[in-house]
Every structure is written in C-alpha cells, then in structure tokens.
Amino acid sequence: MDIPSCVLCGGTGFTPLLTSAAMQASRFGRCNECSLLQMRPMPSQREVFDYYQTYDIVGEEHSYFRALWGPDSLATQEGMEIRERSEWVLATTPTPRRVLEVGSGHGLFLKLLSDAGVHAEGVELSQRAAERSRQAHGVHVHAGTLDTLPDAKFDVIAMWDLLEHVADPHRLIAQAAARLDSGGILFVETPDEAALLDRAILGLARLGVSWPARQFYGIHHLVLFRRATIRRLFEEHDLRVERITGASTYVARSFSGPGLRDRAARAFLGGLFGVAKLVDRQNKMIVVARKA
Numbered sequence: 001m002d003i004p005s006c007v008l009c010g011g012t013g014f015t016p017l018l019t020s021a022a023m024q025a026s027r028f029g030r031c032n033e034c035s036l037l038q039m040r041p042m043p044s045q046r047e048v049f050d051y052y053q054t055y056d057i058v059g060e061e062h063s064y065f066r067a068l069w070g071p072d073s074l075a076t077q078e079g080m081e082i083r084e085r086s087e088w089v090l091a092t093t094p095t096p097r098r099v100l101e102v103g104s105g106h107g108l109f110l111k112l113l114s115d116a117g118v119h120a121e122g123v124e125l126s127q128r129a130a131e132r133s134r135q136a137h138g139v140h141v142h143a144g145t146l147d148t149l150p151d152a153k154f155d156v157i158a159m160w161d162l163l164e165h166v167a168d169p170h171r172l173i174a175q176a177a178a179r180l181d182s183g184g185i186l187f188v189e190t191p192d193e194a195a196l197l198d199r200a201i202l203g204l205a206r207l208g209v210s211w212p213a214r215q216f217y218g219i220h221h222l223v224l225f226r227r228a229t230i231r232r233l234f235e236e237h238d239l240r241v242e243r244i245t246g247a248s249t250y251v252a253r254s255f256s257g258p259g260l261r262d263r264a265a266r267a268f269l270g271g272l273f274g275v276a277k278l279v280d281r282q283n284k285m286i287v288v289a290r291k292a
C-alpha cells in the first residue's frame with residue numbers, strides 16, 4: 001500500500017496527534033523525523049478547491065467576511081488586526097513598490113495598502129471572494145492561484161492565515177519565492193502549534209473533553225507548523241528568516257454566543273491569551289523572510 005509521506009521532509013513515520021476514538025476523525029499525525037503536524041492522508045487538490053468554492057464567503061451563516069465588507073470594517077476586532085498587519089508591512093518595508101497578497105479573501109488588507117499609495121494586488125482561490133472583494137473595496141484581485149497569476153515579480157508577498165490551508169507547502173513557498181525580486185520580503189502568518197492554546201486543547205482532549213479539539217483540528221487546517229519546522233521550509237527555498245514574532249488572533253469569535261459554554265470559553269481564552277503573551281507562546285506566528 002502507498003503510504004503518504006511527510007509533506008515537509010518526506011519521512012514515512014508518524015505519531016497520531018491523539019489516539020482517542022473521538023479524535024481519530026481529525027486524521028492529524030506528527031512526522032517522527034521533522035515533527036511537522038499534518039493531515040493524513042491529505043485531501044486532493046480537487047477537494048480543497050471545491051471546499052473553498054462553497055465556503056461561507058458572503059457570511060450567510062457566519063458574519064466574518066460580511067463584517068469586513070461594510071463601512072465599519074476597520075472598527076471590528078478582525079479589521080483592527082488587519083490594519084496592524086498592513087501598518088507592520090509598511091513599517092518593515094518603507095517603500096514597497098509592488099505587493100502581492102496570496103489568499104486575499106475579504107480584500108481589506110489590499111484596500112489599506114492601496115489607500116497608502118502602494119500597488120497591491122491579490123490572488124484568491126475562491127471565485128466568490130475574489131468578486132465580492134473587488135465590489136466591496138475596489139481592489140485588484142485575480143481569481144485563481146499562483147499557477148494562473150500572470151507573470152510578474154513583487155517586492156513583498158504576504159500570506160495571512162493561508163499556509164495552514166494548503167496540502168503542499170513546499171510548492172506554495174517555491175512559487176512565492178520565484179515571484180519575489182532578489183531582496184524581496186515574504187510575510188507569512190500561520191498558527192504556531194507549539195502555542196499554549198494548542199497545549200490546553202490537547203490537554204482537555206486527553207481528559208475526555210474533546211469538542212474543542214474536534215473544532216480546532218477540523219478539516220480546513222491541513223498543516224500546522226512551529227518555529228523550527230517553518231524555518232526548515234523557508235530555508236529550503238533560499239528564504240532567509242529574519243524574524244519570527246508571536247501574535248494573538250481573535251479565536252474567541254468561534255464562541256460568540258450568549259450561552260454558558262461560549263461565555264466560559266471566552267473567559268478561559270482571555271486568561272490563556274494573557275499568559276501566552278507573557279511566556280511568548282501565542283497562537284500565531286508571523287515570519288518575515290528575505291529572498292537571497
């Protein structure tokens with residue numbers, strides 16, 4: 001039988017993330033050689049494509065994107081996070097001439113850069129998100145992937161919350177590196193699976209409380225990195241890691257209801273995130289790497 005090998009190092013030995021029956025559906029395993037956490041087997045390209053075409057992009061059930069298209073988008077928690085990212089990119093690269101965002105989603109990051117006078121364009125797998133972000137923010141977005149993007153090079157490429165959604169991270173990072181000018185900068189934000197949040201969720205699952213883990217290790221995240229594994233990925237593509245910074249994102253939005261369970265989850269997450277910041281084990285990491 002053909003055993004799927006590790007998408008980072010090619011290793012074939014894996015340890016299940018959790019062995020309990022409740023968690024087997026998550027299909028996550030950790031590579032015994034490089035320690036990358038990944039779904040096994042990976043969904044096919046087709047399955048990933050189909051998933052994002054039917055994703056709740058207009059917010060019929062979940063208001064996340066819808067809130068980021070309205071006039072008050074920058075006043076939302078997510079809007080403030082996106083503004084911080086855009087300000088960080090502008091501060092790190094004072095005169096970026098051409099910026100590409102891969103997985104531009106709602107388009108708000110592109111809008112903020114365009115408003116700052118930067119040439120910013122996006123590429124987005126979801127046809128609907130590409131259309132709606134053009135309508136809402138007047139941004140320049142190609143529907144498709146880096147495979148179908150017209151030939152062009154960029155000074156800055158940004159991927160916010162994208163890397164964990166792809167089945168072949170080597171391919172994505174190689175394509176991004178090929179699109180960067182020499183000396184160009186790649187910004188990647190992705191979950192840090194060494195975070196305190198992950199430890200807490202796995203600890204709860206071991207105690208028999210597995211619903212947070214089932215939600216957290218659901219079907220849309222395919223690979224989960226930590227600092228060592230993401231360094232390894234980048235360095236194999238001649239991208240020199242200049243900085244890895246911890247970041248917290250608003251995961252409490254998954255528990256926004258008025259019920260007791262959601263209120264308890266929000267209080268727990270608030271405390272946990274405070275401690276995580278103090279001990280530098282936040283739930284996300286932002287990697288800044290420069291092409292040689």
Ligand SMILES: [Zn+2]
Nearest residue numbers: 006009031034
């Ligand atoms: Zn591996």
